[in-house]
Amino acid sequence: MTEKxxxxxxxxGGACAGYTAAVYTARANLEPLLIEGFQWGGxxxxxxxxxxYPGFPDGIMGPELMQQFRTQAERFGTRFITDDATRIELxxxxxxxxxxxxxxxxxxxxxxxxxxxxxxxxxxGELELSGRGVSxxxxxxxxxxxxxxxxxxxxxxxxxxxxxxxxxxxxxLTTIHRRDDFRASKIMLERAKAVPNxxxxxxxxxxxxxxxxxGRIAKVRLRHADTGETEELEVxxxxxxxxxxxxxxxxxxxxxxxxxxYVLTRDGSTRTNLAGVFAVGDLVDxxxxxxxxxxxxxxxxxxxxxxxxxxxxxxxxxxxxxxxxQTEPAPTS
Ligand code: NAP
Numbered sequence: 001m002t003e004k005x006x007x008x009x010x011x012x013g014g015a016c017a018g019y020t021a022a023v024y025t026a027r028a029n030l031e032p033l034l035i036e037g038f039q040w041g042g043x044x045x046x047x048x049x050x051x052x053y054p055g056f057p058d059g060i061m062g063p064e065l066m067q068q069f070r071t072q073a074e075r076f077g078t079r080f081i082t083d084d085a086t087r088i089e090l091x092x093x094x095x096x097x098x099x100x101x102x103x104x105x106x107x108x109x110x111x112x113x114x115x116x117x118x119x120x121x122x123x124x125g126e127l128e129l130s131g132r133g134v135s136x137x138x139x140x141x142x143x144x145x146x147x148x149x150x151x152x153x154x155x156x157x158x159x160x161x162x163x164x165x166x167x168x169x170x171x172x173l174t175t176i177h178r179r180d181d182f183r184a185s186k187i188m189l190e191r192a193k194a195v196p197n198x199x200x201x202x203x204x205x206x207x208x209x210x211x212x213x214x215g216r217i218a219k220v221r222l223r224h225a226d227t228g229e230t231e232e233l234e235v236x237x238x239x240x241x242x243x244x245x246x247x248x249x250x251x252x253x254x255x256x257x258x259x260x261x262y263v264l265t266r267d268g269s270t271r272t273n274l275a276g277v278f279a280v281g282d283l284v285d286x287x288x289x290x291x292x293x294x295x296x297x298x299x300x301x302x303x304x305x306x307x308x309x310x311x312x313x314x315x316x317x318x319x320x321x322x323x324x325x326q327t328e329p330a331p332t333s
Contacts, residue, residue: 007033007107009305010098012085013247015042016291017281018113019069020298021305025111026076028306033107034073035081035100041066042115043137043282044291051143053291065291081105088112090254093275109276109305112255112263113298114247116282116289121153121240125209125217129238133217134209138162138239139290147171148236151220153206155179159241160188166239167195174233177202178225201233209238246283255279262286270301278304 009025011018014036025032044050044062051059060068074080087099088110096110118136120126126134135141138152142165150170152163155177167173175192180202182189192198203225210232212218219232248261256264256273263279265271270278280301281294 004104004106006095007031007105008309009033009109009111010035010096010105010107011111011113012088012098012250013037013042013113013115013281013283014040014070014080015044015066015113015115015281016069016294017115017283017298017301018111019066019073020295021111021113021280021302022073022078023069023076024299024302025305026073026078028302030306030309031077031079033079033081033105035083035085035098035105036070037114038082038084040070040082043117049144050140050291052140069295085114085250088250088254090251090274090277092273092277096276109278109308111270111298111301111305112248112251112272112277112279112283113281113301114250114283115294116244116246116262116286118240119243119245121206121242123206123208125211126240129209129211129217132211132215133235133237134240135237136240138166138241141237141239142166142169145169145237149173149234150237150239151176151206151233151235152239152241153177154241154243155181155202156183156241156243157185157188158243160184160192162239162241163192163198164188164195166237167198170197170237173198174235175200176204176206176220176222176233178205179203206238244282244286244289246286248283260286270297270304276308278308 008030009032011021011034022032022034044066049059050062083100085098089097096107098105146169149172152159152175163175204222205225207223208221209217210219219234221232223230246262263284270280272279278301280297282289
């Protein structure tokens with residue numbers, strides 16, 4: 001019987017963080033295996049123009065940016081499985097196991113980069129008008145709504161942040177929340193309230209996004225949470241900002257996470273509570289969630305994995321030594 005190949009590193013999740021981790025680990029000759037997912041590319045696959053990724057002064061389409069990330073990872077020898085990981089068995093300093101269906105893959109280190117997905121309202125028109133005026137990222141798409149009347153839905157810090165950001169471009173902006181009390185921090189709420197073209201509308205529950213003749217969003221139907229009365233608000237855009245869900249379901253009961261399921265990392269690194277297990281990107285980050293920050297932590301995950309593997313055989317002690325007890329590997333650029 002032939003022995004099963006044990007990879008140096010398996011990266012789970014192909015988007016900004018995962019592809020960057022692949023570029024770095026491939027250039028470090030670690031021959032990474034990237035299980036990128038059937039629908040690779042993450043949230044940028046659903047975005048149009050990306051104007052805030054440095055290096056592209058004229059902007060770039062989200063899917064094209066992801067294709068370029070992928071091509072760069074491929075150029076240095078990353079091997080891809082374009083399918084979803086279906087099971088992950090994490091080990092503290094031992095062999096990490098990842099399944100794609102019946103196919104089992106082994107590795108000395110694993111970089112988890114499964115990302116997060118925006119929560120959806122689950123109402124009619126939401127998916128159909130996504131990219132046609134309905135967005136889940138104000139910071140990404142706000143600038144495309146110059147002079148429009150827009151709605152932002154949600155009552156947390158994300159909704160306040162999106163409202164404040166989008167209000168710079170929008171004409172009138174209505175922040176719609178289902179309760180009279182806001183979950184947002186006081187300071188963010190006060191900032192939003194101080195913006196002249198933002199008005200808060202509570203307690204209203206969005207029931208439907210309605211398209212106009214041009215196929216783009218034209219109205220949001222709202223229901224008063226107490227009286228049940230409905231009304232329609234005319235808008236040229238709507239931002240759903242009701243939080244994100246980290247895609248940690250395959251590892252949630254094995255690695256330390258916070259109460260929302262974001263994987264916890266230590267000491268400003270990508271190290272988790274398990275030796276040889278690293279976590280990067282939106283799977284970890286519920287605050288910044290930008291393509292560029294995800295890519296940044298992808299490179300950190302690759303370096304942390306590289307330093308861990310350099311101390312062969314991997315041991316929990318080496319993992320915990322982290323940067324403090326180690327010197328950096330020889331430059332690979
Ligand atoms: P969040 O705090 O969970 O708030 C989500 C909001 O959406 C809540 O007001 C919730 O209403 C509402 N919501 C959820 N599901 C809904 C539904 N089906 N229909 C209508 N409304 C719904 O999420 P977040 O705002 O994304 O913030 C997540 C974390 O990131 C927080 O810790 C936040 O402080 C942090 N963050 C910080 C900043 C910043 O400081 N600059 C910016 C963004 C995020 P209920 O209140 O009624 O549940």
